[in-house]
Amino acid sequence: MLLRGYEADDLEAMYALDVVCFERPFRFTRGAMRRFAEAKKARVTIAEENHALAGFVILHLEEAEGSRIGYVITLDVAPEQRRRGIARLLISEAERQACEAGCAALVLHVFTGNEAAIRFYVSIGFMRSHREEEFYGVGIDAWVFHKRLAPAMA
Numbered sequence: 001m002l003l004r005g006y007e008a009d010d011l012e013a014m015y016a017l018d019v020v021c022f023e024r025p026f027r028f029t030r031g032a033m034r035r036f037a038e039a040k041k042a043r044v045t046i047a048e049e050n051h052a053l054a055g056f057v058i059l060h061l062e063e064a065e066g067s068r069i070g071y072v073i074t075l076d077v078a079p080e081q082r083r084r085g086i087a088r089l090l091i092s093e094a095e096r097q098a099c100e101a102g103c104a105a106l107v108l109h110v111f112t113g114n115e116a117a118i119r120f121y122v123s124i125g126f127m128r129s130h131r132e133e134e135f136y137g138v139g140i141d142a143w144v145f146h147k148r149l150a151p152a153m154a
């Protein structure tokens with residue numbers, strides 16, 4: 001399993017994997033995926049196996065109420081590659097990048113009905129903060145999860 005940064009050529013495979021991973025209204029359009037992945041504040045980690053995309057995470061470095069946080073835009077692992085620890089590796093790398101950038105925490109939204117993702121985030125030490133009603137649309141709520149990060153050594 002190779003972890004590496006994003007290249008523009010990755011976009012089509014990322015978009016295709018997102019379509020497999022998420023139904024509407026959770027999936028991104030191609031344009032939205034490009035904007036999220038190519039934003040200046042984005043840190044994208046690609047997991048590759050035998051030159052094929054196995055998973056990816058898009059992290060944004062955000063300023064929130066005077067402190068920096070790492071916001072997980074999306075985390076996608078190919079169905080045939082799941083339960084091999086790939087998401088754990090991707091989030092570890094996002095944590096490392098967020099720490100390096102001086103972030104105090106990782107934060108994310110997850111659909112309240114996404115049991116697999118909720119179990120995953122709990123298993124790696126995320127805490128549930130609160131529910132955001134209709135975050136994804138009418139009647140579709142999200143949980144906000146966060147994980148505090150140890151400050152990077154100066």
Ligand SMILES: CC(C)(COP(=O)(O)OP(=O)(O)OC[C@H]1O[C@@H](n2cnc3c(N)ncnc32)[C@H](O)[C@@H]1OP(=O)(O)O)[C@@H](O)C(=O)NCCC(=O)NCCS
Binds near residue numbers: 078087089117120121
């Ligand atoms: C959620 C997701 C990213 C997990 O990816 P993964 O690579 O399979 O996760 P890992 O193998 O790193 O799992 C680590 C641990 O998380 C927990 N976990 C992961 N998937 C789980 C599931 N389906 N059910 C229960 N626990 C699960 C387990 O504790 C697992 O450890 P174990 O396999 O030793 O029991 C993947 O299922 C996925 O891409 N889903 C669709 C997209 C999505 O929902 N993304 C997150 C939205 S915010």
